[in-house]
Amino acid sequence: MLHINLTSIMVDDQSKALAFYTDVLGFVKRMDFPAGEYRWITVAAPDRDDLQLALEPNANPAAKAFQQAMFAQGIPLASFESTDLDADYARLMKAGVAFTKAPTNAGAVKIAVLSDTVGNLIQLHQRL
């Protein structure tokens, strides 16, 4: 049986990304070691060690172009689940996070969209 337990997102600054994903969003660092001129960094939710997100450098020009185009079009590149979106929205707004969409009902879920400050829009969703 196959499992999805690791995925990645491109970031334009790995140190800044690690700070945002841990200090602001509330994930915890799982791995951080040198990988060539960059680092292999993963974060995870505090209670889910089996699901990790790698913060990869967007040094590849193709990745950079893709990331910038998606951002300009307002398209999130990942979606994280929230168990209480209104509370997370209030907490993150207070922390100075930029949102491009406030919590909005969208059928079976409520969604909001924020900028991770390292090149990506991230959607938050809560199942209703």
Place this chain on the structure above:
Amino acid sequence: MLIDPSTFRRVVAVRGRLLANDEASVAELARDARISPSRLIRTFAALFGTTPHQLRTRVRLDRARELLAGGAPVTRVCMEVGFSSLGSFSALFTRWTGTAPSRYRAPAPAAPLVPGCLGMLASEPRNFREATPT
């Protein structure tokens, strides 16, 4: 902060101009975007984690690094990327790279690993340079 779609589009356009090394001042960029300079800086920082001025500096230093690695003389690089003072260019470059521009002449080292995607960690191509047909 909650950013409305119109402001979002205008601030993203400013970022595009800065990435293209547009020489317009921040005040001019704000005027063209029909947004006050202070609001532009605040919104820009919230979206991108950096100010317009900081991004401009980073874009210029990135370009300087490429030119220096290609063997261009420091003074020409300084002028070409948009710095007017050799002193401030050298200080900024040194702080950013850890190497003085006058010593940053060797060809850019080939990255042993530029992940780019998870698959590249375990198989060929090992980085985007190898993945790009010549």
